[in-house]
Structures are given as structure tokens and as C-alpha cells.
Amino acid sequence: MSISSKKALIIQGGGFRTGFSAGVLDAFLENNYSDFDIYAANSGGAIALSYFLGEQKKRCFEAICYLATHKQFLSYFRVLSDKGMMDVDCFHDVATQHVTFELSKAIQNIKHKQVGIVLTDISLGRAVHYHPSVETWMDAVIASCTLPFVTKGRHNLNGKEYMDGAWSDPLPVQWAYEQGAKEITVIRTLPPDLKMSLSWPDYFGAMYNRSNEALKNIFKNNHLTYNNSIDFINNPPKDVKIVQIAPERQLTAGTYTNSIEAITKDYNFGFQKGLAFLSLEHYHTSS
Secondary structure: OOOHHHHEEEEEOOOOEEEEHHHHHHHHOOOOOOOOOEEEEEHHHHHHHHHOOOOOHHHHHHHHHHHOOOOOOOOEEEEEEEEOOOOOHHHHHHHHHHEEEEHHHHHHOOOEEEEEEEEEEOOOOOOEEEEEOOOHHHHHHHHOOOOOOOOOEEEEEEOHHHHHHHOOOOOOOHHHHHEEEEEEEEEEOOOOOOOOOOOHHHHHHEEEEEEEHHHHHHHOOHHHHHHHHHHHHHHOOOOOOOEEOOOOOOOOOOOOOOHHHHHHHHHHHHHHHHHHHHHHHHHHHHH
């Protein structure tokens, strides 16, 4: 396929808001819509992308619900421990024992495709768009979900330490464009035009990592990086088309707050949004 016709799918992170993304992707699976050449996702979006590439309808939703109710995953008593409030290492057990991820199918489906699970390289303070293998897929997803302060804060992958990619490239639309994507679909977990200001986690992250200039700047400039991506989406280069599937309002579940009822509501909302997108996409394709 030529560069001029490459299509990309980008999935934003969002913790338990990933229920919305799971709904959108299940609408895609139900309608056999997977015609993409480039995939990029971070944090919870990387979990959603994994089950989507494994062609496993409803399984991401089940995995998110399992994590929401699993005592080992979320414990406020661990806030000051090495594991953190959320034990992201639990995802390995979830994906291999409880809500099995079809890794071999996913590997098959990314042949001749580009995949960028977004990580933040802690030592260099920059984004890494990691193409996973059979051996590294689980670790790449866990690394992409490793939030500073909330989880253990860093994860080792092939001898290097990484954390959540949302801090270095929260919406990797520009990366997808640089890979040759001319049609980009972005699944969002926040309202489309919402912009960010410097948050308390960003402020404390910059202070905590002040001895690492590059990593300090990752935290200090995180909101600017995010806002620049929003500007790119709203004002893309003339040779690329960007379409967003996004909630018009804040979702029911939050990054850390959840309930099965909230996740289910967001999932159903996402599923309907996915169907609406496909209906519009079919109209444009056939007209």
C-alpha cells in the first residue's frame, strides 16, 4: 500500500474511561472494520488496542471490569508503597488467566503493520513508540500503563525503564502523520476540544525529577504537549484527514474512579458512537 493511502488508528489512554474506547472498538469488530496500517495507543488505550487486535469482542470491557473489582489491583492502603495504589503488574495475570488475550492472533494481525505502544523513556525523558513482539507485548502494555505516583512509577522492558506514554505523547497523531498516515481516526476519552493546564501531578513530577532535566521537562510541559496535539487535530496539514470519535461531555468513569455501572454506561455510549461513526464512514465511502 502506498504512503499516500495509509490509515491510522489512535487510541487515547484514560484509566477506567477505557470502557468508552472498548465500546467503540467492539462496534468496529462487530462490523469487521479494521482497515488500518498504523496503530498507536497509550495506557488504557494500549489494553483496548491489544484486545482489538486479538479480535476479541467484549473482552477489553470484561478486563477493565475485572480490574475495577479486583482487590489486588486497586488498594488505597498501598498509596505510599513501592507498588502504588494501582498494581499494574496485575494485567499480566488478567490477560493470561482471567480474560485471556489472544496474543498469537494479535501478532498475526500486525504483520506488515506499524504499531506504536507509547512509552516514556525515563532516562532520556522522551516518547518511545514501541512495536511489540510475542515476548514483549505484555511488558510494553504494562509499561505504558505505569503512572507515576499512582502505580509503581516505572517498568523494566529489555533492560530500560519506562513509564506511561501519556506524559510524553498523549495523542500520537503527529507521530502517525510522520509515519505516512493520510487518514487518521482518533478514539478519545475526553471531550474533543478540552485543553489542559499544568496539573498537580505534573507540578510534583517536575519537582520530584528536577535532577533529570529531560524528565522534569516532560512533566512541566505535559499540558503543552497535549494542547499542541489538539491544535494539530483541529488544524491538520492539508494532506491528512483526521476524524475523532469522542464524548461531548466527561465520561461517567474517571481515570482512577470507577464502578461496574459507570464503566458499563461508558462502554454502551462508546459502542453507539462507534456505530454512528461506521454509518457515516460507509456513507462517505459509498458516495
